[in-house]
Amino acid sequence: MVPTMRRDHFNSQSFGSPLNTMVKEARILMVGAGGIGCELLKNLVLTGFGEIHIVDLDTIDLSNLNRQFLFRHEHIKKSKALVAKEAAHAFNPRVKLEAHHANIKDPQFNVRWFKGFTMVFNALDNLEARRHVNKMCLAAEVPLIESGTTGFNGQVQVIKKGVTACYDCAPKETPKSFPVCTIRSTPSQPIHCIVWGKSYLLSEVFGTSEDESVEMDHSEDSENAKEIEKLRQESQALKNIKESMGTPSFPQLLFDKVYHDDVVRLRSMEEMWKTRRPPEALSYASIIEQAAETEISKEKVLKDGQRVWNLHENVVVFKDSLERLSRRFEEMKSSKSNGNSAEPTITFDKDDEDTLDFVTASANLRSLVFGIETKSRFDIKQMAGNIIPAIATTNAIVAGLCVLESFKVLRGEVSATKEVFLSPFAPERLLSSDRYRAPNPDCPVCSVAQVQLLVDMSRATLNDLVEDFLRLELGYGEEIVVNHGDSLLYDVEETDNLTKKLGELGIKSDSFLTVIDEDDENPKGPRVNLVLSVQESETLGDKPIKGVDLPASAVTENDAPASPILRKKKPSQPSNGTYGTVAATTTNGNLTVSNGTKRLFSEVEEGSSPKRVKLATNGDGSNDNAIVIDDGAIVIDD
Amino acid sequence: MTAVITDQAPPILKGPSDKEKKYDRQLRLWAASGQQALEDAHILLLNSGAGTVGVETLKNLVLPGIGKFTIADNATVKHADLGVNFFLDEDCLGKPRSECCVKLLQELNPDVKGDWFPREKGESLESLFGHGHNFTLIMYSLPIEAESLALVQKYAEKNQVPLLSIHSAGFYSYFRIHLPGTFPIVDTHPESTATTDLRLLTPWPELSKFAADVTADIENQSAHEHGHIPYVALLLHYLGKWKDIHGSLPSTYKEKTAFRDTVSAGARRDNPEGGEENFDEATAAVLKTISAPSLASSVKEVFDYKPSEVEASSSFWVITDAIKQFYGKHNALPLPGSVPDMKAQSTIYVQLQNIYKAKARRDISEVLEIVRAHPSGKDVEVAEIETFSKNAAFIKLIRGIDSTPPSIQTIASQEFENDKTAELTMMPLSLLPIYLSLNATSHLPSASSSDILATVGKDVLGASDNQRLVEAAEEVARAKGGELHNISALTGGMVAQEVIKIITKQYIPIDNTCVFDGIISRAQVLRI
């Protein structure tokens, strides 16, 4: 008779007692319950981790089921976080699990909340959230295990403030954009027509205006002022046609507008077509007549997404998908009538059949107008949705590697952690690993000083912050810039806000402010950027602003008073000089080579261009999320 | 808490089939043909030992939609199983492990069929193999009883079925692929940058004429025209000029860099941009595209291989034979026919694309003709010939296990010799000790480190004196045959990836053993 072995028999045997205890006592935060998240949660639960919190905003989609094995068909449209929790709980009822169907950027998940965890795992699919968790973990000084996959490739990295490089130490590539005129007037590649269908036509008809799309680059607008004005008129005329949505003539009106009238106008600009093939206008009435037979077999066409559709098939799909979207739009409108005045919108989602069909057909029709190669829906889905393939095997490997790195973190051996890459096509090794990278001294996210600020919101003005705290207490000079997210609060020329209270400027608990020293005169260089995290407090003494845990001013400077905020050491050379070369991997949103120039915190934070935006003092504090990154652009594994 | 579960029912699906939507993300890796191969496959797992790594592997095959799987396992479910195997729950205690795992695995994907063995107590493994199943691939987890192993090896040998062994214990694991005979792969998925084949040194008449046309009177072309000459035409133009002066085409590195300078000098710089993008593209392409086509060693290996009589009539070898004849005649492989993106007017670019496509079609029809003349070439599908012709430069042959493999002693001497200079060469240490220690427990649930070293010592001289072998043996002994879920899950991911490569006959599987060390998160591939 074999004695009955305990459930964690194998674990305690191989881990040894100290690690097994550390695992049981750990409090884990897992951000993301998608492809990597499902695997990770299973591994964490069966490794015996004592308490796991799961945060995910997403709901389950059919295209998740080929790898996100905690979910079934009946879970479609339900919360990933909650379903994952239920599934994992069944397998080890002794683990304490908590699920949040919420955005990790929500204010409830503040620095204090992050501090409550032993370790954080990122199992995310987008750059924006990754950057946010990276920033929060640095601020809370909690180790972060970051991972990502792309097809057969994957990557795992441990991030610990002051020891390893952070997620933003190597700059990331931003989504590709095209000049407006290429998209609107002179397309020459399938992608130009796809962007037109997705970011112009679909959003003009069912959503917001194209001006907000990151795929359209307006930087050359001034050079083409006349053409831009024409295009604006075209968009306006399109808005008028929108009025007839829901009527039987709508498809024809829209079609003839964009594939006939606009094309005829474009063609009349003869100088444009001297060296290009001029576009050929299409006429709805004659094509739809010829397409009568195709229309009968419409369902068959819609099922055949791998084949390239012909003109008739594209027109039929154009009409059908437009009608489907119109019906949905009307329904959204009528169900929203209870007091909510905002127009509903339908935006492109690669897994939303109606929008995909519409973008496929309208892009292909435009390609036919301009003599460009047409594409199958399968291919257009990939190009429009920036789909990065995701499979179970890679997720399984990456999640396993994450847990192995977590053991080193638990043992306090961060210096033993590795950056591990899956390189499945290197025949002599499926995995390769590098020593962790040291922080990039030019990194605007982790190579900054951080100070927690207690603020009496009823009293504190921007002047209290700039004059009393920054200049008198911390020793800053004249040349400083204070930013709140992407917005400029203060610089030498922007002094209007000084008398305003911080609350009026949209600042509240858990806001982050960045102080940039632009004093280039000092021989030791300007100070590193200072990030202030705001905490509201009502029990302060005579001063309405107080710094917590100010770094001891170890270095006394000539320009008294001494400042605890270090100056940049220059010239700065990364210790192993690999911030660009590590980028060879394709995961985590394609890294690019660092040019080593100084970047602003806000630029990295929001992925936008490094311009300073003047603050609209609406006082609602909503500018934290002012810039929205196109969610289709950087998706890695949803 | 903002927790909300919407009670909305799943939407009614229209458009592409449910299946196409579910598999959308993976179809982009192995296409419909690979998916079909997966759905046609029947995989057998012979499960033994702690029994997790094989089931984790199956999970990663059930999810992408393998056609059918069978688990053969004699064990009944115990408490310790629950702590390591995700596909067992409390209700399974005391029941057959095979049946319970199959049922829970099947829940992952209703499109997949699952079966288990034995159906009745005491049924012998022989009867499973006698059932007339056609297994596409067989995996077995270690440790395994010697008799069972002999049976499965015999079956695999007789039916030419790929066989995978998997061993996971404590922080260590390895898996090994035994492919029957030779394993040819056409669709190796080379990197897209490697596939550009422009034939600039051996242009055909249509291409030469095109280049001459678009570069005619190049000095006097308008800024727009000049700035939009596709770089392929630019390079052909300057190659012609070079040949007029030097009598031959640039061949050495020095000549090529000199040639690159002449191309670069042709750009007009008196414009606001201070240069021309098409000339930049041309300059950048010189070193990569101006080189005589040479046959990759992997293709040579395929050409040199003498297929057996049975093999020779298979479509792969019939097409290979035709491509070889084609190569003999033209000293070049069939043209793939794709043209990379480049700065050009769209009409001109389309024209250029058509010239390459037309040549590729001509090459394919020539290959097709040779195939049809072959005694076994009547029924070879045109699509297969097309795919083969396009991929001809990247075909690959994986040999099975040699009939006289190098002895473990030879491999060990080599690996340990390398380790001596590892510090100097900055190479990581060999993971062979892990393989040897695990392999020593292939038929034992657990063993002491001295037992392990004694077994290894039968094949490898001085095993007990090798410090790294001693450490590996101690670690294996410490695991007492137990699996760590995390290590088995990770290993299951790697094994499933190789299984997918083998079944889809796409990508190149490892050759032939992968050893994983979970203490340092490192893997090594060895040919054993």
Ligand SMILES: [Zn+2]
């Ligand atoms: Zn950093």
